[in-house]
Amino acid sequence: MAQMATTPDTVPASVVARPTTSRGAATLRLLLHNKVGAAGFAIFLFFVLLAIFGPLIVSGDTTTNLTQIYQAPSSRHIFGTDYEGRDVLVQIVRGGRSIMIVGALAALLSTAIAVTFGALSAFIGGWLDSLILTVADVVLTIPYIILLGVLAAFIKLSSPILLAFIIAAVSWPTLLRAVRAQVLSLKEREYIEAARMLDLGTPYIIFREVIPNMMSYIVINFVIAMTSAIYGQIILYFLGLVPLAGDNWGLMINLAYTRGALFFRNSLWYILSPILAISLLQLSLVMISRSLEEIFNPRLREG
Amino acid sequence: MGTAVIEGTTPRLSTHRRPWHVLAALGGNYVFRRIGKAIFTIFFVSTLTFFLVRLLPGNPVEVFIQQQVGQYGFSYEDAANQARSLYAIDTTKPLPLQYVDYLSHVARGDLGQSVLSPGVPVTRIIRAYLPWTIFSVGTGLLLAFTFGIGFGMLMAYRRGSVLDNALSAVGSILHSIPNYLFAIMLVVFLGVRLKWLPVTKMRGALSSGQHVDWSLAFFRDAFFHASLPIATYMLTGIGAWMLLMKSSTLAALDEDYVTVARARGLSNRRIAVAYVGRTAILPLFAQLTIAVGFVVGGSFLVEPIFVYQGIGYILYRSIQQRDYPLMQGIFLMITISVVVANLLADLLYSRLDPRIRSAG
Numbered sequence: 115m116a117q118m119a120t121t122p123d124t125v126p127a128s129v130v131a132r133p134t135t136s137r138g139a140a141t142l143r144l145l146l147h148n149k150v151g152a153a154g155f156a157i158f159l160f161f162v163l164l165a166i167f168g169p170l171i172v173s174g175d176t177t178t179n180l181t182q183i184y185q186a187p188s189s190r191h192i193f194g195t196d197y198e199g200r201d202v203l204v205q206i207v208r209g210g211r212s213i214m215i216v217g218a219l220a221a222l223l224s225t226a227i228a229v230t231f232g233a234l235s236a237f238i239g240g241w242l243d244s245l246i247l248t249v250a251d252v253v254l255t256i257p258y259i260i261l262l263g264v265l266a267a268f269i270k271l272s273s274p275i276l277l278a279f280i281i282a283a284v285s286w287p288t289l290l291r292a293v294r295a296q297v298l299s300l301k302e303r304e305y306i307e308a309a310r311m312l313d314l315g316t317p318y319i320i321f322r323e324v325i326p327n328m329m330s331y332i333v334i335n336f337v338i339a340m341t342s343a344i345y346g347q348i349i350l351y352f353l354g355l356v357p358l359a360g361d362n363w364g365l366m367i368n369l370a371y372t373r374g375a376l377f378f379r380n381s382l383w384y385i386l387s388p389i390l391a392i393s394l395l396q397l398s399l400v401m402i403s404r405s406l407e408e409i410f411n412p413r414l415r416e417g
Numbered sequence: 418m419g420t421a422v423i424e425g426t427t428p429r430l431s432t433h434r435r436p437w438h439v440l441a442a443l444g445g446n447y448v449f450r451r452i453g454k455a456i457f458t459i460f461f462v463s464t465l466t467f468f469l470v471r472l473l474p475g476n477p478v479e480v481f482i483q484q485q486v487g488q489y490g491f492s493y494e495d496a497a498n499q500a501r502s503l504y505a506i507d508t509t510k511p512l513p514l515q516y517v518d519y520l521s522h523v524a525r526g527d528l529g530q531s532v533l534s535p536g537v538p539v540t541r542i543i544r545a546y547l548p549w550t551i552f553s554v555g556t557g558l559l560l561a562f563t564f565g566i567g568f569g570m571l572m573a574y575r576r577g578s579v580l581d582n583a584l585s586a587v588g589s590i591l592h593s594i595p596n597y598l599f600a601i602m603l604v605v606f607l608g609v610r611l612k613w614l615p616v617t618k619m620r621g622a623l624s625s626g627q628h629v630d631w632s633l634a635f636f637r638d639a640f641f642h643a644s645l646p647i648a649t650y651m652l653t654g655i656g657a658w659m660l661l662m663k664s665s666t667l668a669a670l671d672e673d674y675v676t677v678a679r680a681r682g683l684s685n686r687r688i689a690v691a692y693v694g695r696t697a698i699l700p701l702f703a704q705l706t707i708a709v710g711f712v713v714g715g716s717f718l719v720e721p722i723f724v725y726q727g728i729g730y731i732l733y734r735s736i737q738q739r740d741y742p743l744m745q746g747i748f749l750m751i752t753i754s755v756v757v758a759n760l761l762a763d764l765l766y767s768r769l770d771p772r773i774r775s776a777g
Binding site: 248251252254255256257258259260261263264265267268269345348349352353354355367371376377382385386389392393396397400 | 454457458461462469470473476477593594595597598601602604605608609707710711713714715717718722732733736737739741744745748751752755756759
């Protein structure tokens with residue numbers, strides 16, 4: 115109930131009555147009042163708009179032009195050109211879309227797995243709890259990057275959805291443990307006890323009572339899951355385990371590395387721009403999740 | 418675990434008890450439970466690799482046999498024989514038996530042979546390259562942990578000062594850069610732009626002609642080649658330790674016994690080391706177990722960038738070249754090392770903090 119305590123007194127009673135929509139709007143308002151949160155949200159919005167409208171505004175062909183390889187930034191090529199003479203800026207503008215879509219999809223999947231099984235684990239307890247927790251611990255022990263790389267090497271990643279599935283399959287355990295701990299504490303609250311007395315059934319209690327009351331927590335973890343899903347993708351691109359086609363920041367890093375662009379004189383902007391784009395996007399997500407935590411957990415504000 | 422309480426009150430097990438009592442008591446014992454989990458993890462990963470290599474549609478064993486039969490005109494038996502020596506899986510047997518066989522091969526340390534260098538056992542490749550990764554990752558992790566703790570305590574003691582704010586900012590930035598991107602930047606800036614470091618000479622684990630012995634020259638050469646990976650692991654790891662230690666120290670400073678120690682007039686140095694530091698460091702040991710896996714995983718991306726020839730580099734190459742038996746063997750071996758490292762760290766932690774043994 116942390117979010118209730120921090121909602122301003124002026125919020126009308128309807129917020130309580132219709133939880134999902136107006137609570138989302140109230141959260142957004144609180145986020146924008148937070149300096150870090152607003153900045154993070156602005157940067158994130160910029161990337162979303164860039165992914166949607168960018169390709170329409172910044173046009174230019176990205177066909178191979180061997181007379182213009184590794185050009186330094188100029189008025190014609192603001193970020194210079196790559197090893198095939200293609201414009202870097204155009205690639206940056208086009209390269210964020212698939213990363214964000216797959217990142218969001220993977221985060222959604224892993225959050226769904228973690229919330230469902232974490233809540234079940236905490237609620238039912240007993241052998242099911244031990245089993246789920248053991249599997250989560252085992253997956254957590256295996257180095258994430260290596261598990262991801264090896265899985266992707268054996269399974270042919272033919273579609274972005276499969277890519278999201280693979281990333282979700284290795285990234286749910288941390289979140290599951292967090293959700294489980296949260297549900298364990300919620301379980302002891304009076305309104306849950308009341309629901310149990312009324313014999314409303316475990317699925318009803320989990321999905322209608324427990325999960326809505328930890329929505330803030332789930333949203334924060336979704337944002338964190340998205341940052342790790344984006345890094346996961348970049349890693350798979352870097353390893354060359356995703357079909358190398360289309361415009362994509364991860365692919366740009368892969369090609370810059372495999373084509374030896376690191377050692378060319380005018381290639382600095384070509385190498386740095388995808389790295390900066392990814393870092394900035396990640397930074398915005400981290401800023402959003404940090405300030406959401408601050409909003410929902412007032413104890414953090416003093417520290 | 419209710420049994421933990423019983424175990425605490427009756428430490429001696431008499432032999433005339435029935436076997437399940439012994440098992441129950443063992444289950445309540447933290448050390449045995451922890452070892453059991455480690456063994457289960459290794460078993461789980463072996464099963465996963467068997468699934469990937471043998472059961473997945475379009476799995477490498479099947480593809481390999483089909484290739485041998487279809488393209489090179491081998492008989493099925495010959496192809497299956499070859500597959501057996503490569504993957505340590507005998508496809509002529511029924512599937513459940515293949516699985517049992519495979520597990521016993523793994524238990525005996527037979528991980529098959531590399532496809533690209535036929536006749537070379539996977540275990541020999543691993544033995545040649547794994548020590549370099551353990552050396553560089555271990556050194557980097559230890560340096561990050563030690564310096565992170567030092568800076569973290571300093572930040573907590575100087576809370577709100579310019580130094581604290583500056584270190585916090587540096588820590589957060591270092592913490593948020595993934596190690597492989599940091600590695601690329603090191604090569605680009607220190608190696609290519611500024612030309613401060615001879616990055617191409619630093620490739621490999623040792624200079625050619627350098628023998629492995631206990632001479633000073635060997636150690637100097639080993640550190641010369643490992644310095645960039647070590648710097649990467651240290652600098653990208655230190656931020657998290659600083660921030661963790663700061664908040665952990667701040668919590669410890671608020672404890673009553675620290676106030677009492679101050680009231681008793683103990684020296685600040687004594688309080689910092691024996692009262693604050695000892696308590697504050699404990700939760701960080703628990704984090705260390707997670708960090709081990711993380712940094713070992715990171716070597717998989719960092720080593721190829723510096724062309725440092727450790728196990729991460731070999732894994733990267735085996736994935737590039739689709740050398741499945743090698744890939745699978747390294748995956749298994751790295752997981753086992755991480756599981757063992759975790760186990761040791763957890764057991765050490767339970768020695769340091771006895772509350773753990775009865776709780777989780």
